[in-house]
Amino acid sequence: MKVVVIGGGIVGNSLTGWLAELGWTDLVQVDKGPFPNPGGSTGHASNFIFPVDHSKEMTQLTLESMRQYRETGTLHECGGIEVARTEERLEELRRRMASAKSWGVEGCRLVTPAEIKELVPFVDESILLGGFYSPSVAVVDSLRFGTLMRERAQAKGAQILANTEVKGIDVEDGRVRRVRTTRGDFEADVVAIACGVWSPRLAQMAGASIPLTPAVHQMIDVGPVPRFLDSKTAVDYPIVRDMDTNMYERQDGQGLEVGSYAHRPILHDPDEILSIEEAALTPTELPFTQEDFELQLEHGLELVPEILGDESVGIKYAINGLLSLTPDGLPLLGETPEVKGLWSAAAVWVKEGPGVGKSLAEWMVLGEPEIDLQSSDIARFYPEQRTPQHVKGRAAEGFNKTYGIVHPGEQWESNRGVRVSPFYDREQQLGAVFFEAAAWERPHWYEANAPLVEEYGVKPREHEWDARWWSPIINAEHLAMRERAAMFDLTAFCVFDVVGPGALDCVQTVAARQMNVPDGRVIYTPVLAPGGGFKSDLTIMKMADDRFRVVTGGAHGMADMKWFRDHCGPDAWIEDHTSALCTVGLWGPRARDILSSITSDDVSNESFPFATWKTVGVDGLGVLASRISYVGDLGWELYVPFEHGAALWDAVWEAGQPHGVVPAGIGVYGTTGRLEKAYRAFGFELDQDYDVVEADMAWWKVKAEDFVGKDAHLAAREREPAAVCCTLTLTGNTRFPLGREPVVREDGSPLIDAKGRRSYVTSAGMGPSLGKYILMSYLPPGDHGQLYVQYMEELHPVTVEVVGSRPPFDPDNERIRS
């Protein structure tokens, strides 16, 4: 396997070292700059790592990176404190404590202002309310680590070429072929772009896209600081993150470095970055714009007056540093959807670099990374999310949230209204409150349903945070559905057909379940990763022997489509129908009454059993009706061509009025409906870390045909699961956990299974028909005594309703099968 790695920053170096380690030694690494510092973001990075993040994936990558830095002697533990100036921030720090426990970052604790003063004596603690102290926060030598990685690779035969600029990337038949540089051409089976802010340019050379934007973050260095003159190390004191002002202060030898993410977003064009020769410092150290730091000088002075207020301490260095920002703030990793063999390793911080290098190398060489990278998969973007408008708008909006307090349900403001269904006008008239997923506007609930709140006696949530981005209307819509019927806009589904003589082979390989079924069947199937964990879960409709229709949730659709495409042989291909079809979901006890009133086709249970599809005529429209239900009630997904959407909506609406149909939003479809039925969701209960047996979804027979992950799956069936996905409930509670909180014992200790995984809330939401608040979590087997969910540093007792997947509501699925 001939590999070329382009880029010698922390990611490129880590990837190079790990590829060689895993056996790909026919490897060339190039960078247009010199080593060890070619002039990218790594070269001027502040190099500190705060491990706790609300994202499991990011934390895993960070912890793995710290392990590598530690192992190579390039890590110095100094501790770090996130300080709070406001009450709101204190609450957020309590959530950080929860995440620390969920992901296993040890030793963290909340500290008082007095304790902060003891740890960092040059802070004015009188302006603080408290802090979140992580003793394992560290400073690393990213350039030294990079050098060690390159040397490791060289020792195994890799070629490392500095001062070598890439002139072009040749692609033939959709596959990468060679990289042309100022030092000659290199044939390549695999090319990895690890170029930081330059990545979009490199991608463009190959006809692919890497959707990031270079952006500024400011930093200054002041000194000499009298207090630091007799320090023993470069960082004797814990690093301070002044979260409420979006700033940090850290010792750097005899100086203090002050950084800011508080200024206006300053985005740059990759094509306009100066060359190494033209730049006064390096291409990513831009001239400092004084006016953007003025408020930060004052904020810094408030927090560390002893240092910044000292007239003898001079501002010696000040830059607008360039880093990479993405639309959703997550890295861009994986094979590009546009070009086979071309991999992206971009938009990664020093704190994840080594972990990303190892994970990407595993993905490339072994077919699967040990750490689940589904959130960072570059294949996740729809075309609408790759536009400069979208990238810049979201990057700018996300920048000032770097140290922000971001509610789990928080919605973006920029670049909205990009993809709307044919029912959009109707929804607006009904007072839909739109949330966005995959650039689609989806009603989350409808204000027109407000009277239902009183009708069904739904109580509000008292605490502002719990009630944010939520409405009691959601629960009311749910109850109306369970009593009568509800209609949903599901147009955001990603719908694509696997077509051709080889279609069956493709879906048999990808889907875990048996796909050689009669026409007219709908199969809900896991899609496994080679190691047996979940790569996705979706439904597949058997249309014909040479056509299988895949329907998957919008958020993960593009990655799923790439996965199927990658497994198409020469006589199978993908047809994307996402923008050709729209979908109305109709569920509830009256659903059949409604549907039968607008179609003369037989929709009785005998004629139209569960898990089948057929075409029915509605007002002269051909409607593909699929009888499945993510909300766990009787009903159908109804698909029509986009141009007939409004007509379908109106037909169902009219027919539904005498039956009391209500419009219902994703609040019901994605949360309340499914949680009552214990239906797992990808990215929540289902990810690469857990297998089908642990998810208690192995009720089907394993087919004789081969499929991705089969061996691992069979092995999983042979052993006792290390943990099982359970349904827990809270009753009579006044606080409402929102997800990712740790599930703990009475003494606050975490539950850790035999594989080292901790129990945490994978999904949270109301089960209105049960009258209980539902939390899903994987629990190790055995009796743990009374269990609690740790929310805002309070322990709330939970009841384990079900161990496994038996639905708490309508456990025998009578409604669905009626």
Added chain:
Amino acid sequence: MRILVCVKRVPLTGGKMVLTDDAQALETRHLGFTISPHEECAVEEAVRIVEAEGGEVVVMTLGPAEAEEQLRDCMAIGADRGILLETQGEEWDAQATAGAIVEALHSEPEPFDLLFFGNESADAGGYQVGIRVAHALGLPIVTGLKKIDLRDGSVRCERDVGGPRDVYEAPLPAVLTVLEGLNLPRYPSVPGRLRAKQKPLSRTAVSPPAAQLEKLRLIVPEGQGKQAEILGNGAAAAPRIVEVLQELGVA
């Protein structure tokens, strides 16, 4: 002591110079700006004198509106007041620049004891403005200075002539043009920066007189590529490194 320091806003370039398409100027779109190292030393010297003797340091510049940034930088390290002779961004030759400075000095309520200039600007390198101002004001001028000592009513100054130094004594008021190396300029402190925002800065719009100097175009000379000599590998390179440092005069 009343001291005037004249400074000029110049681009902070990297190794490679890039011209605008019409070859009339440097492409400065992605560059930062500063004052020349000579002028940094001039401001530092003036601030030190006033710190010791009392008085006022005034910084003046002829330049575009953005040149306020450079005046504030000088005020951050101790200059008390700034004067911006505001142009439209066009280039002024040395004669015109000196004329505008002299004109502006007529509006000053009291005369200056010392007028500092950088020996030459970092971009145009005309070497003339300080001399022309001194001549117009009928004041003594000493150029290329590396050391200044104030006496009572006079100033003793040293100029490096490649080993020994020429020593001059000039009565005050006098004009001095200085070279980098005169002193080690301080960095601004945070309180200094914050104070600078509040210090007084006056703006006067100025228009250039008819040009006496016509620029045709700029050329970037060829063959200024980097030359790198590998001194050795690892610890074995140390002796040769020491030699080079000694040759450079820094060790």
